[in-house]
Amino acid sequence: MLSQQYCLEARECKPALFWTLMGAGGLVLLGTLYAFFTLEHHGHVLTGMDNQIVWGLPHVFAVFLIVAASGVLNVASIGSVFGKRLYKARAPLSGLLAIAMLAGGLAVLVLDLGRPERLIVAMTHYNFKSIFALNMIFYTGFFAIVGLYLITLMDRSLNPWSKPMGMLAFLWRIALTTATGSIFGFIVARAGFNSALYAPLFVIYSFAYGLAVFIVVQSVMYKWNEIQVDPRILARLKNLLAIFVAASLYFTAVLHLTNLYYAKQWEFERFILLEGGIYPLLFWGGQVFLGGILPLILIFSPISRHPATVFLAALLVVLGGHFQMYVTIIGGQAFPLDLFPGYAESSTFYDGVVHPYTPTIWELLLGLGGIAIAFLITTAAVRVLRFMPQDDLKELELELKPH
Amino acid sequence: MSDLQQKPVNEERRTLLKAGAVATGTALAPGVLLFGAAQARAPEEPASDKVRWGMIIDVNKCADGCNDCVTACNEENGLSGATGPQDSQWIRKLNIRHLKTGVETSLPMLCVHCEHPPCVDVCPTGASMKRADGIVLVDRHICIGCRYCMMACPYKARSFVHEPLTDQNPEVPRGKGCVESCTFCVQKVDRGENTTACVEACNAAGHKAMIFGDMNDPTSEIAQILKTQKTTEIRADLGLNTGVRYQGI
Ligand code: SF4
Ligand code: SF4
Numbered sequence: 001m002l003s004q005q006y007c008l009e010a011r012e013c014k015p016a017l018f019w020t021l022m023g024a025g026g027l028v029l030l031g032t033l034y035a036f037f038t039l040e041h042h043g044h045v046l047t048g049m050d051n052q053i054v055w056g057l058p059h060v061f062a063v064f065l066i067v068a069a070s071g072v073l074n075v076a077s078i079g080s081v082f083g084k085r086l087y088k089a090r091a092p093l094s095g096l097l098a099i100a101m102l103a104g105g106l107a108v109l110v111l112d113l114g115r116p117e118r119l120i121v122a123m124t125h126y127n128f129k130s131i132f133a134l135n136m137i138f139y140t141g142f143f144a145i146v147g148l149y150l151i152t153l154m155d156r157s158l159n160p161w162s163k164p165m166g167m168l169a170f171l172w173r174i175a176l177t178t179a180t181g182s183i184f185g186f187i188v189a190r191a192g193f194n195s196a197l198y199a200p201l202f203v204i205y206s207f208a209y210g211l212a213v214f215i216v217v218q219s220v221m222y223k224w225n226e227i228q229v230d231p232r233i234l235a236r237l238k239n240l241l242a243i244f245v246a247a248s249l250y251f252t253a254v255l256h257l258t259n260l261y262y263a264k265q266w267e268f269e270r271f272i273l274l275e276g277g278i279y280p281l282l283f284w285g286g287q288v289f290l291g292g293i294l295p296l297i298l299i300f301s302p303i304s305r306h307p308a309t310v311f312l313a314a315l316l317v318v319l320g321g322h323f324q325m326y327v328t329i330i331g332g333q334a335f336p337l338d339l340f341p342g343y344a345e346s347s348t349f350y351d352g353v354v355h356p357y358t359p360t361i362w363e364l365l366l367g368l369g370g371i372a373i374a375f376l377i378t379t380a381a382v383r384v385l386r387f388m389p390q391d392d393l394k395e396l397e398l399e400l401k402p403h
Numbered sequence: 404m405s406d407l408q409q410k411p412v413n414e415e416r417r418t419l420l421k422a423g424a425v426a427t428g429t430a431l432a433p434g435v436l437l438f439g440a441a442q443a444r445a446p447e448e449p450a451s452d453k454v455r456w457g458m459i460i461d462v463n464k465c466a467d468g469c470n471d472c473v474t475a476c477n478e479e480n481g482l483s484g485a486t487g488p489q490d491s492q493w494i495r496k497l498n499i500r501h502l503k504t505g506v507e508t509s510l511p512m513l514c515v516h517c518e519h520p521p522c523v524d525v526c527p528t529g530a531s532m533k534r535a536d537g538i539v540l541v542d543r544h545i546c547i548g549c550r551y552c553m554m555a556c557p558y559k560a561r562s563f564v565h566e567p568l569t570d571q572n573p574e575v576p577r578g579k580g581c582v583e584s585c586t587f588c589v590q591k592v593d594r595g596e597n598t599t600a601c602v603e604a605c606n607a608a609g610h611k612a613m614i615f616g617d618m619n620d621p622t623s624e625i626a627q628i629l630k631t632q633k634t635t636e637i638r639a640d641l642g643l644n645t646g647v648r649y650q651g652i
Contacts, residue, residue: 043579045565050488054550054563114548114563114580122547125528132527132551188521188641189557337559339512339637340652343499347512348486349559351497355488 017224018383025376032369035362036111044114047363052355053333058112060325061367064209065105065374066139066180067202068321070173071210073098073146076153077173080166086233090389091166093221094214095150096381097374098173101213102142104374111366131182138176145169154385177206184328191268192332197255204251205324208244212317215241217378219311221388229307233391238310242299245317249292252324271335272327276354279331282323291320330357452535455518456587456646457618458602459628462510463651464612465605470496472511472613475604479588481572491562491577493585494601508652511601511613514539514560514585515637516646522552522561522584531582537618537646538587548580557638560584587615587646618646 039046049056075094079087087094110116126133149169152162181202187193215237222229256273259265272279295313303309334355339345345352381387476494477484486492494513500506516539522531523539530546533539541552553561561584568577574590577583588599602615616625628634634648 043566044563045489050565051491051553051559051562052488054553109549114550114582115546116548118545118547121545122528125530125545127523127526127529130525130527130551132525132549136527183551186525187554189555189638193554333554337557339497339558340499342503343501345497345499347495347497349492349495349497349512350488351495351512351559 014224018379021379022376025372025379028368028372029376031365032111032372035365035369036116039362039366040116046360048357048359049363050355052350053330053357055329055333056357057326057330057359057363058108058366059329060322061370062105062108062112063180063329064321064325065101065108065370067177067206067325068209068213068318069098069101069105070142070177070180071206071208072101072214073169073173074207074210075214076149077166077170080149080153080162081170083163086236086391089391090214090218091162092150092153092385093218093382093387093389095146095153095169096378096387097214097217098146098210099143099150100374100377100381102139103377104370104372106139107373108366108370111369131179131186135176135179135183138172138179142172142176145172173206174203177203184332189337190332190335191265191338192272192328192335195255195259195263197251197258201251201255204244204247205321208241208248208317209321211237211241211244212314212321215310215314216318218389219307219314221382222307225388230391231305234307234310235305238299238304238313241310241314241317242296245292245295245299249288252287252292267338268335271354272331276331276334279327279334283327283331286323287320287327290316291323292317295320333357450534450536450538450593453619454535455537455618456516456592457537457616457625457629458587458599458647459614459625459634459650460511460647461612461614461650462508464610465510466608466610466612467507467509469509469608469610471604471608471610472496472601475600476513476585479572479591479600480575480586481568481570481577489563489565491564491583493560493562493583510649510652512558512560512637513601513647514556514587515558515643516585516587518644518646520643521555521557525551525555527551534589536592538589538592539584540586540589541582541584543576543578543581543583546581548582550582552582556584557641557643 047056072094075087076091076098078084079089079091079094110119113119115121122136126136128134145165146169149162149165152158152165178199181199184193184202185196185198218229256269260269272283274280295316298304298309298313298316301309304313334357336345336350336352336354339351473492473494473496474484476482480493482491482493494511497510497512499508499510501508516533516537518533518537520531520533520539523533526532527549528545528547530542530544531539531552532542548563550563553563561582563582564577564579567579571577575586588596588601591598591600597616599615602613605611605613614625614628616623618625618629620626621630628650629648632650634650635652636643636645636648
């Protein structure tokens with residue numbers, strides 16, 4: 001059995017540490033609110049976004065959080081749907097992280113709106129043809145379903161319901177990520193976005209990002225509570241992460257190869273993979289190497305038995321995920337629209353030129369606010385309820401035996 | 404009274420008018436209504452789906468270096484005319500050079516008022532909308548400023564208002580945090596002038612490169628040209644059936 005050093009009761013916890021964490025998260029959030037009100041007053045003129053790059057750094061953070069939110073729920077799904085104890089013990093934390101990150105990501109999207117005070121309008125006027133509006137419905141449903149699922153997990157009398165609820169949550173999250181990916185896939189006019197592959201691609205990415213976030217959070221929680229994680233559990237999680245990361249790399253390659261050989265988007269591919277300045281750099285250096293290859297090397301290296309190595313690998317996947325979003329979202333807009341194929345274009349409205357983008361502190365503050373919100377929700381919830389993954393090692397013994 | 408409060412009243416009135424129009428329609432022979440209503444609509448009458456406003460631009464007549472249509476649009480709609488990356492431009496002069504032949508052409512580019520507008524499809528709130536007469540507009544009171552329509556528009560026709568605005572034309576409400584684009588001078592159309600500021604300016608300069616009119620009215624100049632001459636849609640491959648067409652490309 002694990003030693004019972006972690007705190008189940010608030011009073012047993014380290015209050016100083018808890019309040020320091022809450023304070024730090026609160027401070028970041030305060031910065032976000034300051035940025036929000038400043039932009040609300042002066043307009044987006046203060047940001048690096050313009051009529052060419054209409055979605056900027058806030059969207060990078062927001063979409064990462066939303067995609068990772070659905071992915072982190074996988075841990076719970078594997079536990080409930082496939083009955084794996086190792087994952088079942090982690091289901092509550094997984095559900096909590098899913099809700100927290102989705103809340104953070106959506107908050108950033110709202111804070112970045114040109115007219116955020118019209119949120120109520122957005123909630124009462126639906127254009128059902130819009131994939132964006134559809135996403136809103138998926139997100140709302142996600143909160144409700146995952147919330148109920150958490151209750152069935154944490155209330156023993158409702159436990160039998162956790163399997164069907166887990167199943168529902170699993171299906172819902174696949175649909176949700178498909179819809180999120182489709183936001184980009186539906187943009188028919190832009191060379192970088194118009195691909196049906198975006199939906200499945202985002203599902204694969206979400207698996208990797210979600211599990212990576214889960215491993216990072218779990219590592220930190222164990223560390224603070226001075227718990228040694230069983231090396232076999234760690235091995236399971238890191239192997240799963242390796243599969244997801246490898247699959248992400250594979251699908252990324254498929255996307256670009258399809259663009260090159262079938263969709264004939266040579267110009268765009270040359271831009272994003274070779275000549276587009278910052279974007280190829282972030283793609284190869286950030287998304288592929290730091291977020292893909294290096295974590296794989298770490299996971300399969302001899303030092304990977306050490307929890308710190310797995311933690312680092314997961315952290316790199318999270319970082320790489322942000323690079324990927326930057327390349328996908330901003331790189332896709334930086335490449336100019338081609339109104340007249342076969343012609344060179346120029347105008348006062350920046351037709352035919354690569355659009356530069358330099359984010360400002362305001363965008364960064366908005367984006368970080370999403371992480372702060374997710375962090376605060378998680379920290380507070382972990383403090384008051386039993387979200388800490390607890391393994392019953394005797395039972396796990398059976399499952400972890402080499403087959 | 405704020406615009407927001409005014410809206411329901413307007414809508415109610417519109418519905419009433421619509422009912423009236425239908426009643427009149429039944430009284431008249433359908434053909435008469437079809438062609439008669441197009442040009443002679445009273446300002447208070449709702450936009451009719453019998454009409455489809457459109458524009459033809461003959462790039463051979465469009466003068467290189469002439470910017471009159473842009474200036475006129477800015478004046479009519481209260482745009483500053485600044486051309487920074489964050490400034491609104493509803494119409495712009497686009498210079499294109501054929502990559503093989505090197506032939507250069509200059510033409511005005513604006514919202515082409517798609518029949519199947521991607522901006523309307525993606526807008527989560529329905530703020531982007533197409534009127535019955537084919538004019539694509541943004542409802543300033545519903546737009547939340549998410550900019551998805553700007554991502555979706557294949558023609559880069561839209562602008563986001565990045566700063567608080569002053570000195571606006573009361574007929575053309577614009578506002579910080581909303582997206583906007585060419586309205587086909589809907590205020591002029593609804594007054595029954597049935598032309599746009601850019602077309603007037605082009606005519607005044609003697610170029611006569613732009614023609615505006617009802618594409619559904621067989622007697623209109625635009626319908627005649629559509630019927631007898633070759634016109635080109637930009638990015639016709641997208642199948643959006645644009646309301647603005649070009650000649651001479
Ligand atoms: S040109 Fe762009 S803004 Fe205009 S109707 Fe088409 S998609 Fe909408
Ligand atoms: S910016 Fe306004 S008009 Fe454009 S999609 Fe969003 S809500 Fe609709």
